[in-house]
Amino acid sequence: MCVKAQAYNLGGNEIKDMYIGLWDDPDLGDAGDDFVGCDTALSLGYCYNDGADSDYGAAAPAIGYDFFQASVPGDDTTFAFGSIQAGFKQLAMSSFTKYINGDAVYTDPSDEIETYNYMSGFKKDGTPFIDSDSGLESKFVHPCDPNNNSGADDGCWVDSDDHASGDRRFLMNVGPFTLAADDSQEVVFGMIIARGNNALSSITALKQVDQLAQLAYDIQFALPASPISPDVAVSTSNDAILLTWDDGVNAVESYAALDVIDKLPVPVSFDTTWVTDIIFGVTSDTAIVGTDTTITMDTTYT
Numbered sequence: 001m002c003v004k005a006q007a008y009n010l011g012g013n014e015i016k017d018m019y020i021g022l023w024d025d026p027d028l029g030d031a032g033d034d035f036v037g038c039d040t041a042l043s044l045g046y047c048y049n050d051g052a053d054s055d056y057g058a059a060a061p062a063i064g065y066d067f068f069q070a071s072v073p074g075d076d077t078t079f080a081f082g083s084i085q086a087g088f089k090q091l092a093m094s095s096f097t098k099y100i101n102g103d104a105v106y107t108d109p110s111d112e113i114e115t116y117n118y119m120s121g122f123k124k125d126g127t128p129f130i131d132s133d134s135g136l137e138s139k140f141v142h143p144c145d146p147n148n149n150s151g152a153d154d155g156c157w158v159d160s161d162d163h164a165s166g167d168r169r170f171l172m173n174v175g176p177f178t179l180a181a182d183d184s185q186e187v188v189f190g191m192i193i194a195r196g197n198n199a200l201s202s203i204t205a206l207k208q209v210d211q212l213a214q215l216a217y218d219i220q221f222a223l224p225a226s227p228i229s230p231d232v233a234v235s236t237s238n239d240a241i242l243l244t245w246d247d248g249v250n251a252v253e254s255y256a257a258l259d260v261i262d263k264l265p266v267p268v269s270f271d272t273t274w275v276t277d278i279i280f281g282v283t284s285d286t287a288i289v290g291t292d293t294t295i296t297m298d299t300t301y302t
Contacts, residue, residue: 001191002068002217006081008184019094019119019175020070020187026063026168029055034168035159037142037203038096043067044210045096045172048146049199050165061195062202065172066210067093068217069188072177080186091174095121095139097129098159101167108169119173133157141170145207147200190217224257 009015026047028034033050046064053060071080074089097118100106105123109115114124121139122128128137133155144156152161159165179185190213194205230245 003189003191005187005189006184007179007186009179009181012181014181015179017176018179019116019173020185021115021119021171021173022065022067022189023171024065024169026170028063029053029060031167033165035142035146035165036098036168036170037144037146037159038093038140038170038172039145039207039210040093040096040140040143042207042210042214043093043172044207045093045170046203046206047168047170048203050160051199053199059195059197060199060202061193062199062206063191063193064206064210066190066192066214067091067172067174067187068190068214069186070174071187072174072185073179073183074177081184091177093140093172094174094176095119096141096143096170096172097121097123097139098141098168098170099124100163101169103163103166106163118171119175121173131157132162146203188217190214227257 005020007020022045024045024047026034026036028047028049030049030053033053034047035050036045036047038045044064044066046062048062049056049060051060052058069079070091071078071088072091073087075087076089077084077086078088078090079085080088098106099108099118101108107124109118109124117124117126129139129141130136131138133153134157138157142157142159142161144158146156146158146160148154149156149158149160159168174187177185190210192206192210192213194202194209196202196205232243232245235242235244
């Protein structure tokens with residue numbers, strides 16, 4: 001599912017250091033066994049389960065959100081408000097922060113200042129998040145794929161390094177940017193869910209689906225051209241059903257179409273590649289014997 005949000009500055013004043021945030025309290029199945037993470041290359045924030053889930057079982061899915069488009073005023077030319085326009089630029093995810101229901105430090109913000117700190121990539125008190133694996137400051141909490149987690153000091157900062165699973169919220173953001181008087185901006189984000197055979201493989205599946213979804217949005221859901229429909233005539237007799245079409249302009253019996261999405265390498269489980277060679281052939285023997293009304297047709301796809 002895609003959600004579009006537009007903002008118009010009609011107040012007459014310039015807004016500096018503006019952020020757009022996407023907040024979620026995912027409650028993926030049982031709310032008490034969740035972890036969160038992000039993929040900075042994909043501008044993806046996601047939630048996954050700590051192993052099996054009481055609602056979903058062993059094959060718990062993963063849910064994610066992706067900034068497909070974040071068009072803000074700038075000195076570039078990019079897609080915004082339905083067309084390619086000058087005066088806009090695209091922003092990637094600028095921070096990903098988490099908080100935990102009931103935690104003393106990683107807790108829900110209580111006012112606009114604490115909320116803005118989270119949106120800026122800091123804790124609610126304005127201090128930086130610290131990557132517990134590297135000891136460095138980071139505006140992206142848990143950017144490593146949990147599938148690469150092998151334990152302490154492995155260079156992979158994941159949620160389970162710092163906390164037990166629990167009731168998570170997360171906030172993913174784009175910014176800062178300036179929104180002058182009468183300026184506008186547009187954000188489109190996708191909500192994605194995918195399911196593997198366990199919690200970790202669901203993250204892998206989610207990222208694969210996200211790449212396909214991003215590409216589909218980038219090409220504005222353009223589909224391959226359909227084949228020309230033939231002019232088919234149907235006739236019947238006491239012992240036959242005849243399908244015929246002439247050799248005119250609509251008598252195309254095969255065609256090939258390139259799906260742009262197929263330019264993205266994905267595992268076979270999500271592969272949409274096809275070369276459509278449809279051969280319609282009706283056998284010369286269409287006789288109906290008794291109650292047998294079978295018509296043999298070759299509709300092989302290769």
